[in-house]
Amino acid sequence: MNTKSPTEPKFRRRAEARPDEVLDAALSLFTEKGYARTTVDQVAKRAGFSKGTVYLYFASKEAILEGLVQRTVEPIAEAAFETMTDYRGDPRPVLAQFLRAMAQALADSKTRAVVMIILQEAPAAPNISALFRKAVLGRALPAVTALLAQGVAGGHIRAIDPELTARSVLGPVIGHLLLSEIFRIRPEGGLQMDRLVENHLTLLFAGLEPDTGGAP
Amino acid sequence: MNTKSPTEPKFRRRAEARPDEVLDAALSLFTEKGYARTTVDQVAKRAGFSKGTVYLYFASKEAILEGLVQRTVEPIAEAAFETMTDYRGDPRPVLAQFLRAMAQALADSKTRAVVMIILQEAPAAPNISALFRKAVLGRALPAVTALLAQGVAGGHIRAIDPELTARSVLGPVIGHLLLSEIFRIRPEGGLQMDRLVENHLTLLFAGLEPDTGGAP
DNA sequence: AATTACAAACTGACCGGTCAGTTAGTAGCA
DNA sequence: TGCTACTAACTGACCGGTCAGTTTGTAATT
Numbered sequence: 001m002n003t004k005s006p007t008e009p010k011f012r013r014r015a016e017a018r019p020d021e022v023l024d025a026a027l028s029l030f031t032e033k034g035y036a037r038t039t040v041d042q043v044a045k046r047a048g049f050s051k052g053t054v055y056l057y058f059a060s061k062e063a064i065l066e067g068l069v070q071r072t073v074e075p076i077a078e079a080a081f082e083t084m085t086d087y088r089g090d091p092r093p094v095l096a097q098f099l100r101a102m103a104q105a106l107a108d109s110k111t112r113a114v115v116m117i118i119l120q121e122a123p124a125a126p127n128i129s130a131l132f133r134k135a136v137l138g139r140a141l142p143a144v145t146a147l148l149a150q151g152v153a154g155g156h157i158r159a160i161d162p163e164l165t166a167r168s169v170l171g172p173v174i175g176h177l178l179l180s181e182i183f184r185i186r187p188e189g190g191l192q193m194d195r196l197v198e199n200h201l202t203l204l205f206a207g208l209e210p211d212t213g214g215a216p
Numbered sequence: 217m218n219t220k221s222p223t224e225p226k227f228r229r230r231a232e233a234r235p236d237e238v239l240d241a242a243l244s245l246f247t248e249k250g251y252a253r254t255t256v257d258q259v260a261k262r263a264g265f266s267k268g269t270v271y272l273y274f275a276s277k278e279a280i281l282e283g284l285v286q287r288t289v290e291p292i293a294e295a296a297f298e299t300m301t302d303y304r305g306d307p308r309p310v311l312a313q314f315l316r317a318m319a320q321a322l323a324d325s326k327t328r329a330v331v332m333i334i335l336q337e338a339p340a341a342p343n344i345s346a347l348f349r350k351a352v353l354g355r356a357l358p359a360v361t362a363l364l365a366q367g368v369a370g371g372h373i374r375a376i377d378p379e380l381t382a383r384s385v386l387g388p389v390i391g392h393l394l395l396s397e398i399f400r401i402r403p404e405g406g407l408q409m410d411r412l413v414e415n416h417l418t419l420l421f422a423g424l425e426p427d428t429g430g431a432p
Numbered sequence: 433a434a435t436t437a438c439a440a441a442c443t444g445a446c447c448g449g450t451c452a453g454t455t456a457g458t459a460g461c462a
Numbered sequence: 463t464g465c466t467a468c469t470a471a472c473t474g475a476c477c478g479g480t481c482a483g484t485t486t487g488t489a490a491t492t
Binding site: 033124132165167168170173182195203206208209 | 249250252253332335336338339340345348349353357374376377379380381383384386387388389390391392394395397398399401403408411412415416418419420421422423424425427
Binding site for chain 4: 018049050051052053056
């Protein structure tokens with residue numbers, strides 16, 4: 001990530017830009033070594049100034065993490081979820097739209113990195129967990145569940161459990177992300193989140209097809 | 217698990233039990249507060265003795281973590297994967313067997329806890345990551361992929377991408393685990409991994425049904 | 433007596449957070 | 463234009479505390 005060319009003047013005097021510079025530096029370091037193993041001094045150094053300055057803009061190390069999550073998660077959360085809530089009809093087109101949007105968001109490596117940091121730190125940092133739950137999960141899961149329930153009720157899809165099926169809709173994307181980011185296990189040629197989603201959608205849509213009495 | 221080799225020690229004090237006691241204590245603390253925020257002293261205290269003793273049996277704090285992963289993961293890894301490799305025919309019964317075994321393994325809260333710790337620490341601890349990859353993922357994924365490929369080739373299932381579909385098979389289970397353990401989002405009445413797997417299997421099996429020209 | 437198993441005290445490095453002091457920029461004045 | 467006075471931005475040494483890992487002494491066992 002950036003880090004600014006070494007020819008920059010020593011004093012920059014642009015207080016408004018500082019918080020974002022801290023967050024950028026923190027993101028790259030947290031990604032490399034994890035939150036716990038990164039020191040505030042390292043963050044400051046990478047951002048191009050000293051530790052004291054960091055504390056002019058963030059109250060604590062954890063506040064940096066919170067800022068990072070907020071900056072990444074909020075715009076994504078705002079962009080979605082409204083279409084789904086009152087939809088009536090076959091849920092599949094909406095699911096496709098949703099999963100493709102998700103794939104697109106996760107195509108950005110910064111977003112991916114923040115999501116990974118959240119997954120790693122959430123168990124030990126309750127406010128991070130709460131933030132993500134409130135902004136993303138608490139909205140996405142009920143939306144998908146309601147969409148599926150409505151589809152079942154209307155006979156558009158097979159009679160499955162909507163709440164559990166929501167996991168079958170979203171799980172593969174999360175699993176793919178984890179395999180790739182944590183264990184470096186990914187298809188030849190990179191993450192290919194798009195291809196994963198398309199493959200998943202064919203399978204999922206066929207699976208959701210109402211049972212018309214086919215033979216197993 | 218357990219050890220307790222009946223052949224070796226006739227005298228000695230109670231030293232043989234120590235490593236497992238350390239691992240048990242470490243597991244509960246790592247689960248509560250995470251690896252980084254747990255001190256070796258706390259592990260020793262919970263196990264009922266002092267820090268120095270821990271270092272009689274483990275070379276470092278990270279070695280404790282490795283021991284924990286090894287103790288949990290190896291028996292699981294050994295128990296499976298062989299059935300799949302040379303199978304010919306409709307892969308669905310084997311997939312069902314596999315997912316149910318996975319659900320059963322994850323029903324044990326200790327196993328679940330270790331898996332979560334792995335997911336959290338793997339990015340920053342390469343040998344943990346490698347251990348799990350070698351013992352579990354590096355075997356499970358190719359096995360499922362090969363099974364699917366064989367099913368496609370034999371016309372038993374829809375022509376999907378086997379490698380990507382492996383994610384659709386396993387992802388929901390992982391996603392369910394994550395939602396429950398990290399964000400405390402779970403169905404009423406607990407984890408219900410069994411019900412998730414059964415619901416997932418209906419959906420998945422219908423989705424894998426070869427396309428015989430049904431209605432969209 | 434020799435060995436083993438352990439507790440307790442200790443060491444040294446590290447790190448989050450603070451703060452007294454320094455520097456860069458700017459407004460006012462001549 | 464040059465000077466003074468002031469402020470916001472920034473630095474880096476430092477402090478208090480923590481913690482992984484080590485050493486030493488001792489009680490029990492053989």
